[in-house]
Amino acid sequence: MPLITLKAQIHADPQIEAVLKDAMFCATKVYNGLLWHLRKEYKEAGRVNISRKNLNRILKELPRAKGYYSMSVQLTRDEVREAYKSFFTLKKKGLTRHEAPGFRRKNCLSPLKYVQSGFRVDGDKVTLSLGTSREDDVKQVTFRISHRLDVEYERVRELSIAYDKVSGRCEARLVVEVKARENNGTGRVAVDLGETVLMACAFDDGTVTLYSGRLIKAVRRYWQKVRASLKQNSRRWKEIAHREKKQVEHLLHIATSHFIAECVRRGVKEIAIGDLNGIRESIDHGKRLNQRLHAWPYRKLINMLKYKGALAGIIVRDDVEEKSTSITCHACGKVMSSNRRHRGLYVCSCGWKAQADVNGALNIYERAYQVSPVEGSSGRVARPAVVSFLLGWHGVAEPKRGNKALRASA
Known part of the structure; x- marks a missing residue:
């Protein structure tokens, strides 16, 4: 079944938007925290270990990792691995003079990514799971979304929440399964x-x-x-x-x-x-x-x-x-x-x-x-x-x- 990505506008009160932004800030802190420990490891040992086992060990030391959904934390971990893999490829070809992937800006709000679990979409209503040990004790948030009406989809496979700097608002991206029009052409x-x-x-x-x-x-x-x-x-x-x-x-x-x-x-x-x-x-x-x-x-x-x-x-x-x-x-x-x-x-x-x-x-x-x-x-x-x-x-x-x-x- 074909997959397409729908952009949706989020309609939420200021309190829920603040919680979403805090969770996105946690994702940035986790991303930068993983990079910092890997850089330190390279400086001390002369090599860097980007295995999931080593990154999971580092995650336990990062308090902000409890600020958003656990599966989303693992997706942030995988982003760091892919960043290093791309860096190694460029380094091997001599296309970069840097010694490691760069940090994200401190005030950057990284996207919250959900794959298969941690979210529920019922019509225009979305419910997201958050970290289990947040300081504000908020474990989930619910808000409404609106998107183009000419697409009928079977189910949502992936969902991400991103911050648009220009509009100053949070937006949702839904990867959905759609019913393709019957095509008997050759x-x-x-x-x-x-x-x-x-x-x-x-x-x-x-x-x-x-x-x-x-x-x-x-x-x-x-x-x-x-x-x-x-x-x-x-x-x-x-x-x-x-x-x-x-x-x-x-x-x-x-x-x-x-x-x-x-x-x-x-x-x-x-x-x-x-x-x-x-x-x-x-x-x-x-x-x-x-x-x-x-x-x-x-x-x-x-x-x-x-x-x-x-x-x-x-x-x-x-x-x-x-x-x-x-x-x-x-x-x-x-x-x-x-x-x-x-x-x-x-x-x-x-x-x-x-x-x-x-x-x-x-x-x-x-x-x-x-x-x-x-x-x-x-x-x-x-x-x-x-x-x-x-x-x-x-x-x-x-x-x-x-x-x-x-x-x-x-």
Whole structure:
């Protein structure tokens, strides 16, 4: 059964919010406490033991570990283990000069995580278990939540409580099992993700749809220029960053919803996406382009496609090897970076000529399904449909009205 994550707003009185914030503060103290003891252990013994047995021993010495649910404490312990594992991997590759994972800020409120147990959800009512030895003797709290109404779920698998610094409120995240829409389609499509062309989608009939990412780039550049004149991490700086994030997410939702609806219309059963894990670490194009790559929200885009696809009964996989797909000729297989003449054109000596992102999407399709989608249909591929954004808001002040629309042209 597909899993999706729902964001929910918490409706609780100030006393219950204070208890939740205190429990989140305890999670931060436990996380930092474990790191402190591991650093001390490394300084004294020259090595660090991140086994669960050793971490459980340290937990017994941390009084704040009794301030929130015991299973959530174990999840904090596992976060520390994963932080060290990632650190060891970076250290081995020479990608970090630090000697240990960093502490969380003292005033940070870490998320409270619950998996399978410690919580109960009845409609809009949520009950959470807390520590058994809290100073205020509060062992559980109950509050209401509200979330999007168009998702029907069977049960809640995981729940986390997080603090949003911008809004100053606590929010809930629910990982739920949903009933997927019945999908009897057999179609397939491959997607090449990019910055200027957000998605190049090659369908199994040889047609390709391009989703423009130019407006997302423009929005990000605009707000980055606004932030450049502000003190980093100031209140105004964070407000601008939050506004940029919301506008980019809005555009991503428009594009992904349109694409999934198109897949449903075409009877698509599976979507294949290139594997982009590690792309930021493996590519060095200079300071300016690297900054753009680090701000590129490809993981958020993939997650949106996955959960929206799950609701429509479409399988979304992102494990297709993407190496060299943008410089490989789809017709003859020749790998030559010079064939990519400029940003939007790929020309090979064999006679193959196509839009560069279309060429990449076709290569991903062939790698995913071991067959070419364009046999006998190169004419349609040469003129892909282009979906672009028409949006009318920019500026520091919140607009009263926005003109949001999609235009599709063949």
